[in-house]
Amino acid sequence: MRIVTLVKYVPDATGERGFSEDGTVDREGTDGRLSELDEYAVEQSLRLAEASDDEVEVVALTMGPDDAADAIKKALQIGASSGVHVCDDDIAGSDALGTSLVLAAAIRKLEPDLVITGMASTDGVMGVLPAMLSERLGWPGLTLAHTVELDGRTLTVVRDGDTASQRVQAELPAVLSVTDQSGEPRYPGLKNVMAAKKKKVEEWDLDDLGLEADAVGAAAALTTVRETAPRPPRQAGRVVTDSDGSGAAALTEFLTAGKYV
Amino acid sequence: MGSVIVLAEAGEQGVSKPTLELLTLARRLGEPVVVVLGETTGEVVQTLGRHGATAVLTVAEPALQEGLPAPRAEALAQLAGDRQASVVLLTSTPDAKDVAGRLAVRLTAALVTDAIDVQPGEGGVVTRQSVFAGSWTVEAASTADVAVVTVKPNSVEAEEAPVEPAVETVQVTLSETSTAVRVLESSPKAATGRPELTEAAIVVSGGRGTGGDFAAVEAFADALGAAVGASRAAVDSGWYPHAYQIGQTGKTVSPQLYVAAGISGAIQHRAGMQTSRAVVAVNKDPEAPIFEMADLGVVGDLHTVLPAVTEQLRDARG
Numbered sequence: 001m002r003i004v005t006l007v008k009y010v011p012d013a014t015g016e017r018g019f020s021e022d023g024t025v026d027r028e029g030t031d032g033r034l035s036e037l038d039e040y041a042v043e044q045s046l047r048l049a050e051a052s053d054d055e056v057e058v059v060a061l062t063m064g065p066d067d068a069a070d071a072i073k074k075a076l077q078i079g080a081s082s083g084v085h086v087c088d089d090d091i092a093g094s095d096a097l098g099t100s101l102v103l104a105a106a107i108r109k110l111e112p113d114l115v116i117t118g119m120a121s122t123d124g125v126m127g128v129l130p131a132m133l134s135e136r137l138g139w140p141g142l143t144l145a146h147t148v149e150l151d152g153r154t155l156t157v158v159r160d161g162d163t164a165s166q167r168v169q170a171e172l173p174a175v176l177s178v179t180d181q182s183g184e185p186r187y188p189g190l191k192n193v194m195a196a197k198k199k200k201v202e203e204w205d206l207d208d209l210g211l212e213a214d215a216v217g218a219a220a221a222l223t224t225v226r227e228t229a230p231r232p233p234r235q236a237g238r239v240v241t242d243s244d245g246s247g248a249a250a251l252t253e254f255l256t257a258g259k260y261v
Numbered sequence: 262m263g264s265v266i267v268l269a270e271a272g273e274q275g276v277s278k279p280t281l282e283l284l285t286l287a288r289r290l291g292e293p294v295v296v297v298l299g300e301t302t303g304e305v306v307q308t309l310g311r312h313g314a315t316a317v318l319t320v321a322e323p324a325l326q327e328g329l330p331a332p333r334a335e336a337l338a339q340l341a342g343d344r345q346a347s348v349v350l351l352t353s354t355p356d357a358k359d360v361a362g363r364l365a366v367r368l369t370a371a372l373v374t375d376a377i378d379v380q381p382g383e384g385g386v387v388t389r390q391s392v393f394a395g396s397w398t399v400e401a402a403s404t405a406d407v408a409v410v411t412v413k414p415n416s417v418e419a420e421e422a423p424v425e426p427a428v429e430t431v432q433v434t435l436s437e438t439s440t441a442v443r444v445l446e447s448s449p450k451a452a453t454g455r456p457e458l459t460e461a462a463i464v465v466s467g468g469r470g471t472g473g474d475f476a477a478v479e480a481f482a483d484a485l486g487a488a489v490g491a492s493r494a495a496v497d498s499g500w501y502p503h504a505y506q507i508g509q510t511g512k513t514v515s516p517q518l519y520v521a522a523g524i525s526g527a528i529q530h531r532a533g534m535q536t537s538r539a540v541v542a543v544n545k546d547p548e549a550p551i552f553e554m555a556d557l558g559v560v561g562d563l564h565t566v567l568p569a570v571t572e573q574l575r576d577a578r579g
Contacts, residue, residue: 013509013528017393037510096372097365122509123393126374127355128362131330135363140441141331143359146503156445160504161328162356167446168329180510181503222371222405226387229398234540234554241547242561248569251541254557258539260463260485260518261574 001056004112005045005080006103009064009071010035010123017123022218023225024093025123032067034074037118039185044178045116046079046186048150057081059110063091063102069201076196077188083201084110090206093218096124100132102216105209107137114155115175119144130177140170146181263347264316265291268337268360269309270352271301276308278460279352281419283412284312286379288422290348290386294318295426296340298325298333306428313422318431324440327447330356331439334363339433341368346407348386350379353411353513354459361409371403375513377416377536386410394509394528395535414459415515450504453489458505461488463518464534466507468492470523470544470563473500478522481567484574490514492524508533522563526551543567 011017012031020026042060049056060075062068063086072083086106094102107115115137120127134141145157155176156169188196206213214220240250255261265287270277280295287293295314297305299321306317318340324332337360341349349364351357353375365372371385377398378389385403388410392399458464465487467478475489482489491501493508507514509532519537524530526542526549534540535554542555543563552558559566 013394013532018397019399023399096362097369100362100366119510125392125509126362126372127358128365128372128374131334131359131362132366134331135334135366138438141359142442143330144355162354164328164447164449166328166444166448168442168444170442222369222408223373223388223401223403225399225401227400231391231396231398233396234535236553237556237558239547239552239555239558239560242559242566245569247543247559247561247566248573250557251543251559251566251570252573254541255485255518255570255574256577258518261577 001052001054001114002110002112003045003048003056003058003114003116004061004107004110005041005058005075006115006117006129007038007042007060007062007071007075008035008121009033009062009068010121013122018230019228022093023228032070034071035118035122037120037122037180038071039078040178040180040182041116041118042075042078042080043183043185044148047183048148052150059084059112061103061106061110062086063099063106065092072201073196076199077193078186079188079192082199084204085201086204086209088205090213090217093221094216095221095223096126096128096132097222098216098220100129100136102209102211103129104133104136105211106204107133109209113172117175117177119177119179130175134175137175139173139175141175142168142170143177144179145176146179148176148178148182263291264294264344265348265350266337266341266344266346267293267295267314268349268351268357269295269297271297271305272299276305277352278419279412279414281308281312282414282417283350283352284309284314285417285420286412287348287350288313290379290381294344294346296320296337298336306426310426311421311423312419313424314426315424316427316429318429320431320433322433322435324435327444328356329442329444330359330363331442332435334360334367335435335439336433337364338367340431341407349407349409351409351411353413358411361411365409368407368409369405370407370409371405373401373403373408373410376410376412379410379412391536394532413513413515455482456486456488458488458490458512459514461514461516463487463520464490464507464514464516465520465522466490466492466524467495467501467522467563468524469494471495471500473498474564475501477564477567481520481571484571487520492530521551521555522567524551525549526554
């Protein structure tokens with residue numbers, strides 16, 4: 001069996017994040033890392049692999065510029081078997097539609113039984129890729145799962161939807177996204193870090209995927225960023241140190257003055 | 262003007278507040294056509310009409326009732342095509358985003374999620390989004406014939422604009438592909454009697470500082486008619502259900518007032534509440550980063566401060 005896990009290299013959320021002049025996310029001026037939420041996808045892939053009687057290969061797939069290889073490297077250290085990095089200058093500036101087109105083509109080429117993703121990236125946070133891939137591939141999509149069970153070719157998950165918690169099921173091949181409640185990701189041990197250096201990472205470009213340059217990237221994007229502006233940071237207001245009920249008095253006054261009551 | 266499809270959240274409890282907000286936005290962009298995936302009532306139609314719905318389409322297909330995104334997207338794609346819609350608006354919820362992503366693929370549409378504003382533009386709609394934990398605002402223009410936009414609740418004040426809607430029951434054809442997921446079991450979320458977290462005007466959240474006791478937070482919230490939220494630390498400790506988690510991996514809220522009780526205010530938490538109109542923080546630690554962004558900060562024990570305020574509010578009400 002083969003599982004493809006999607007990984008994304010993102011600007012570190014705890015650092016300063018911003019935009020480049022062309023309206024794309026600034027990936028140069030900030031430190032990057034594997035999106036935290038993708039670690040749960042890698043973890044889930046490994047858990048399924050470990051629980052299976054079959055030989056399971058876990059392929060970490062990413063797209064993006066050279067730096068994105070670091071996301072694969074981290075996934076390999078955590079325990080993925082190999083990596084595929086889709087890298088092509090013409091991909092730059094892709095919107096979600098373009099991104100899903102490229103990733104769906106790469107997934108088709110890899111012919112996996114299961115695709116696992118995180119619930120969203122920590123930079124774009126759209127959270128739409130799993131659904132878009134499911135639609136493009138024509139495979140069932142089980143999203144936002146916190147409990148996952150694979151029995152033969154039958155995948156059963158529990159997901160917390162907007163209005164109900166549901167147990168849903170589908171047959172492989174399928175697309176699965178997991179939440180941060182699906183199981184704590186393991187830390188890569190020294191042994192795995194060393195082993196990761198020997199694992200194979202392939203680089204693919206648009207030609208390898210049979211895609212035309214004008215189908216993706218900024219040229220094909222259906223939205224144009226017109227303006228990006230930093231929001232004025234919130235200002236610290238009054239701080240009252242509670243003593244003899246002064247804190248409660250200040251809060252009551254704030255609520256009354258603001259007509260919140 | 263072309264038609265603008267609004268996917269309604271409507272049920273026995275009536276029409277959701279965010280749906281009415283979408284209708285207000287839709288009126289700027291064209292003729293609002295509301296789609297109800299499921300049964301509708303006279304009261305629902307009336308409310309939608311009062312807020313400017315020129316047409317209400319109901320689709321009574323059983324497979325759509327289960328709430329799974331794939332068949333919903335397929336149904337919406339057919340209706341958007343039939344009506345030659347230029348925009349489809351949905352409320353930003355995880356389930357609706359699943360639908361929106363699928364719909365964008367089906368319609369080759371521009372896709373914008375978590376918009377805080379939608380305006381008509383020359384080539385297509387112009388949207389604004391708040392990104393990077395609310396620290397940046399992005400304005401984008403659609404260049405496609407169709408745009409699919411999910412809008413965050415509380416982005417606009419719902420306004421009335423009464424019309425008599427044309428009501429129509431429509432049929433859709435669902436493929437095997439989009440009905441490949443089976444629902445084995447469905448348990449509706451328990452009603453709390455409090456407002457919906459993402460729609461509430463006031464949200465009171467508890468964190469590590471509650472020590473696992475949310476009684477003071479809940480009583481204070483109830484005195485204000487507020488929704489209750491929780492930080493990831495509180496959820497991970499098993500003190501409050503995940504459905505109430507505010508932050509990067511939970512819900513994003515933008516209420517008029519956000520009260521953070523015993524929450525330090527890590528970036529991941531701020532991502533979920535930074536766009537609130539006003540922020541109040543109660544925390545024992547004077548160094549907690551949440552104080553840097555609070556309009557009012559109280560350095561003190563929430564278990565003392567909140568019950569005192571709750572009592573004062575009750576007394577004031579008599």
